[in-house]
Amino acid sequence: MQPVTATAQSIPVDHFEGLRFDAPVPASVHAGQELPLSGILLETGWQGALFSFRPVGGESADIDLFVQHLPGRIDRSVVFASAAADTYEVILFGGAAGDGLEFRGLFSPFVVLDSPDPVLLPTRFFDGLLLQAPVPTQLPLGVAPVFAGQILDERIVSARFDLSREGQELGSIRIPITDGQFDQPLRFPVASAGPLLVQLVVGLQDGTFWGRGSFLFQITDDTPAAAAPAVLSAALLAGATTDIVIANRGGTDLLVLDAAVPTQFEVITMPGPIAPGRTGTIGVRYSGVGGDEGDLLVDTNDPLRPQRRVALLGVADGDAATSLAWERADEDGLLTALAPAGFQRFVLALFSPPHILDTETHFPFAVGVPPPAARPARPAPTPRERGEAIRARKAARLASEVRSRGRPAMRSAQTSYQVGDSRSLVFDDFPPVPRQLLQARVVALSDHAVAFVHIGTEADGGSLSVAQIQAHLVRFDIDYDGIVDHFGAPSDVDGDDRIAFVYTPLVDDVGLGGFQDPASVLQEEFGGSGNLIDLLFLSPTQPASSYRSLLVHEFQHLINFHQHVLIRGGASEATWLDEGLSHVAEDLVDGFAAGGNSDNVSAFLANPGAVGLTAQDHVTSAERGAGYLFVRSLVDRFGEGILLRLVQTGLSDRDSVEEAAGVPFRELLAGFAVRLYASGTDLAGHSRFSFSFSGLGGRGTRGFPQPAILRTGADAELAGSIRPRGVAFVEVTGTSIRLQAPVAAELGAVSIGLPLDFVARVDIPIDHFAGVRFDTPLPGVFASGDPVVVRGQVLDATLTEVTAQYSVNGDAISSFDISVADDGHFSRTILLDHDQVGDLAFDLFVGNEEGSTHAGSFAPVIVTAGADPILLPVGFFDGVLLDAPLPTRIQAGASVPVSGQVTDAAVDGVLIELVDGDDDRVSFSLPVEASRFALDLAFGAELIGPWELRLFTGRAADFSYRGGFDIVVGEPTTTAVSEVVGSLPDAFALAQPYPNPFNASIVVPLQTAGEGVIDIAVYDLAGQRLVTLHQGWLPAGSHRLRWNGHGQRGIAAASGVYLIRANARDWQGSRKVLLLR
Missing domain, CATH: 2.60.40.10 (Immunoglobulins)
Structure with missing residues (x-):
């Protein structure tokens, strides 16, 4: 869109009284062309100007352009729709608003010519605002253009778009303003195509509201172009080129407008228009020597995601150059995946992106026909999960109330609290705790917090002292600015600039350690409690080390509700994402371990296919782990600035993620799946697929468990399941696999090549x-x-x-x-x-x-x-450094030298004690001189058998335990056979387990003819190892092992036939057992 230029038929610069245009104004324009109306006011006192375009003899409606922002000049642009093509007269009114606007002149004719070109609203279309970019007015249904820019009129304190269609009001979109800036996607709440009148209404400091511009948008049901790169990453050898495929999954031609690459890479070919359902290629060359990485940035005419990224990796000669391709299931739900070139073993990182919020839906997948879709029973929620669910549902209800009634008025500043002040607070209904009024007293203050205790309870003078509470506030003040910088400003409904901490045992009764109460910031007529205070309810009985992470966790919830609901009038955040953000907030204050993030991560990765990013109210530990890792992956990829974009929005759930990242959720989910498996390894190459956060290991190190994985060979059966917006993993030995899943799963996969000897290092x-x-x-x-x-x-x-x-x-x-x-x-x-x-x-x-x-x-x-055998290392005993390792398998008659030094100079003796199963003891005393000791331990025939060797150090016969380990004193070599054979089994044997069939547990009898390492495990009929019963050294003899019918991670096995297999050095055996649930 270009402004029109003046012609011979122009409005002269001084045509209107009191206004001098910067340049002659064209008197003829095409629809869709920007017409600047900019000039200097020659008189003071103007408070408004109205340009009225009135048709001359036509049937068009009047078009009025009102200007209220007049800082000594007029700066406004107008654009006309194709339907406004006509001949007009232009009349200007201007002056002081209180006295009525005076007639300032008329110009005629002014002609608007028809044009088929789409209309873009120019950057100065709205009075008092400057947009970052023009806004399209013809939009496919569901596409949300970004409305961003700055406020020029300092009197503006609020803004919204009022929407209507054919005279029927359709609601409003609030435009949040922060520090004179705004950035909001215009996601119009309409379900069908058609015209949509959009009017900007601003609120001024004096409490008045004014229209600052309107336009008739056209919402179409056209399917726009949709760019889809075929790979997540492309690896190139030095001097090599590759073609990166771009598919068009939309309904109109896709245009690749530009492609940019970092230094050492070069774009060598570009595609022409890509028809719907077809592909094009972008040729890229790598001129480096290895070790370079970056992104290919592809700009297209895709209106929803105009820029797409593909990770680029430059690889040195001799190294593997493996790209990460992703596959989609076909129209019948069949997904065919191939091993990357040169690999005979690979992992499929599966993902299912559908926007389904049903927390019970699982999609089965299998080699062959999958079983019917299962809906496994969700475990009964814990007290914590019930309490969190109540809070989440309450936040959603309150957000709906705010959207329907408008933003509540803020209270005027209150008198600052002083220690000793008391007040009443409503503790809202949190079953099993009923709604009640509690009396609270101020016990501590800081710059950013005020602490109350529930009078007359454990919180008041109990185990949590005032000094400890004050320490909480001091620590919170230190953390405050960092959390606000990352997530945004908190609410301040009472005007005291502090967050209230209310310590009460009622929180323990709910089953929580603490929670942010959204009802406390709203009046009762909005469904709130009427407390009108920004508060966190806290338990007084939590471990001291947990409060720091607890406070920032709940503080993020408070900020999130304020930014989403109170400022922007949007929905409250989905629970999985809100919790993920709060757990990342803990990372910012070194709370990864103290806040439980590590446990949540382990719970998720133990069975990732059972978890989706869908939790909307109560959220399990595994769902917390998934949400945390997903948000963590966004931060590690896009930087910490994405946290602000996720929180400072009126959008929620998947919409806010896509808007903040600028990447489709499907692609984010695919990259997330790759990162979960490949992080800290060289499997994916590009750093995009590794967590950089030190709590998860950082670059080049994997500091969290591998996800549970299904394994299959070329001919083996396999069955699993995946949740909507979830991931799962399948390891394949071979070069291809075909997985069948329901069409609704939209199953996708990324193939990751595995070297045959690959074992993940954690x-x-x-x-x-x-x-x-x-x-x-x-x-x-x-x-x-x-x-x-x-x-x-x-x-x-x-x-x-x-x-x-x-x-x-x-x-x-x-x-x-x-x-x-x-x-x-x-x-x-x-x-x-x-x-x-x-x-x-x-x-x-x-x-x-x-x-x-x-x-x-x-x-x-x-x-x-x-x-x-095992050798005890020289540093095995605490406070002792041996001169040489100690053996743990010793022949009778041998003498073992034990010498070394102690680290404590005051130690004057070392005691070594052997303890057998009957608690019989044999002791050896070693004096210490100049921190050193030495003794030859003689193991006579009377010591044959198993013992625990314990070591003590002491001062003046007061000894302290320094460590112990099991040892075995064996028969001398010359008598080993004659003395042992008669008393031990003469062969290895795996006897029939009993009872068989079984329900709860089964005993597995095992006989070993000699000592050594043995592996005994339970397998399903597909050959998958379900659980290891024993793996390691066993003495010769008879043994009884027990299987409780559960897998390695504690998950109950289904009814069916299982194999118990035992393997020793030169022997193996197996038995079938039947489990009946």
């Missing part, structure tokens, strides 16, 4: 645990017998001990105490025995003489069966 990040920082990451996958160095520093100088603990299903199987030096550092080398294998949880505790606190957990830590 590490526990150095800052995973609250208050602790490791020198190097701890391994999250290792073998029994492998030494694990636990070395780092505590941040609290009062701490004296760190405890590392491994557990299975909540039961500790191994625990290691580590002393903390005066400078806060600690170090110990630990290991696990061969019978301590499987998926374990790793917990860390920190403490001193007053007790210990939980610093966090990481799960699963995967421990595989290692090789025999």
Whole structure:
């Protein structure tokens, strides 16, 4: 759209009294062309100007252009629709509004010529506003152009668009204004094509409202062009070229207007118009030597997503150059996927993008015909989930009330609270806690917060002291600016510039640690509680370490409701996204472990196919983990600025994500699936597909578990399920796979090539645990017998001990105490025995003489069966450094030298104790001189058998335990056969399990003819390992194992036939069992 230029038929610059145009104004324009009306006012006191275009003898309606923003001049543009083609006379009225606008002159004829070109509203079309870009007025149904720009008229305090069609009002779209700026997609609430009258109404400081421009938009049912790149990323070898395919999934021709690439890459070919349903290619060359990456930016005429991105990766010669292609199921729901070139093993990162909010819908998929769609029963909500659901439903109801009634009036500033002040507060209905009035007293103040306690309850003078509450406020003040910078300003309905913390045991009765109460910021006539205070209700009984993350978590909810509802009159945010944002807020204050993000992530990845980004009220731990990781992925890709865009909008759920990212949700979901599997590995190449946040490992490191995965070969059966807006993973041994799913699933997949020897490395990040920082990451996958160095520093100088603990299903199987030096550092080398294998949880505790606190957990830590024998490393015992490793398999008659030094100079003795199963003990005492000790331990025939070796250090005979490990003293080599054969089974055997069939659990008898490593596991009939019963060393003898009918991650197995297989070095056996539920 270009402004018309003056011709011989123009309105002279001084034609109208009191106004001098900057240039002659053309007296003939085409519809759709911008007509600037800009000039200087020659008189003072003008408060308004009206340009009235009146048809001369035609049937067109009058067109009035009112200008109220008059800073000594007029700056306004007009544009005419094709329907306004006619001949007009132009009359100008102007002057002081109170005295009526005076006649300032008439010009005729003024001609509007018809034109088929689409109309764009020019940047100065609306009085007192300057748009960033022209706005199209012909829009396909569902397309939302961005309305962004700045306010020029400083008197404007609010703005909205009033919508109507054929005289019927269709509501309004509020345009939020922040610091004189606005940025809002115009998502018109219409369900059908047709004309739509759109009028801008602004509110001024004096409380009056004025129209500042209107235009008749045309909403069409045309299907616009839709650009869809065929790959998420393209990898190029040095000097190589590639063609990147762009498909047109729309209904009109797709035009590729421009394509830009970073340095070292070059666009060498561009496509012509791409017809609907066809593809075009963009040729790209890489001229670097490897290690370069960036994005191909493709600008198109796609009105919904005009710019698309494809990740580019430059690869050095000799390295694998693998692109990430994505596939879609065909019209029958069949998805065919091929392994990337050169791979015989690959992973399908599956995703299902439909906008279905039913939390019970699951889409089955299978090789072959999938089973009927299942609707598994959702577990009964926990008290926390019930409380969160009540809060979410209340926020949605209140947002609806605000939209229907308009924004509530703000209260005038109140007198600041003082310590000792008291007031009544409504605690709204939160079943099982009924609505009630509580009395609260101010006990602490800070710059950004005021703390109340519920008078006469545990919160008032109980275990939570006023000093501790004051510490909460001090910490919150430190965190306040960072949270506001990232998410936006909070509400301030009472004008005191503080957030109220109300500590009450009623929160414990609800089952929460704390919650933001949206009802407290609204009057009763809006459905609120009438408290009219910006508050967080908090439990007084939470662990001290949790309050910091709890406060910022709930503070984000408060900001979110304010920005979405109170400022923009939009919907409250969907629960999954609101919770994801709050969990990311915890990351900003080092709350990844303390806030439970790690546990939520593990819960999600244990069964990702059971979770979708759909939760609208109550949200499980797994759904929190999914929401958190999805928001985290957006931040790591688009930068922290996307948090503001997600919160400062009237849109919600999927709409706000697409608007903030500028990328279709389908593409975001595909990239999310790839990131979940490939992050921290070299599988995807481009950094876009790795989490950069240190709590998840950072660049090049994977600090969170691999997602659960289904595995299949070329001929094997496979069946699984996926949730709408969810992901799932299938590993394929072979070069292709065909998956069938319901058409409604819109199943998509990205193929990720796997080297045949690939095993994901998972590490526990150095800052995973609250208050602790490791020198190097701890391994999250290792073998029994492998030494694990636990070395780092505590941040609290009062701490004296760190405890590392491994557990299975909540039961500790191994625990290691580590002393903390005066400078806060600690170090110990630990290991696990061969019978301590499987998926374990790793917990860390920190403490001193007053007790210990939980610093966090990481799960699963995967421990595989290692090789025999085990050697205890030199740093295995706390506070002791051995000169050489100690063996754990010792022949009778052997003498083992034990020597080393202690780290505590005050230690004067070392005690080694052997304890057998009957608690019989054999002790060896070692004196310490100059911090050193030495002794030869003699293992006589009387010590044959299993023992626990324990080591103590002491001062003046006061000994402290420093660690222990199981050892075995065996028969001498010359007598081993003659003495053992008669008392042990003469062959390996897997006896018939019993009872069979079974319902609850089954016993698996096993006989081993000799000691060694054995693997015994349960498999389904497709050959998938369901659970490991034992993997590691076993002594010779008879053993009884038990299977409880559950999988490795605690999920109940379905009724059916299963195989129990046992494998030793030169033997294997199997048995069938029948599980009946």
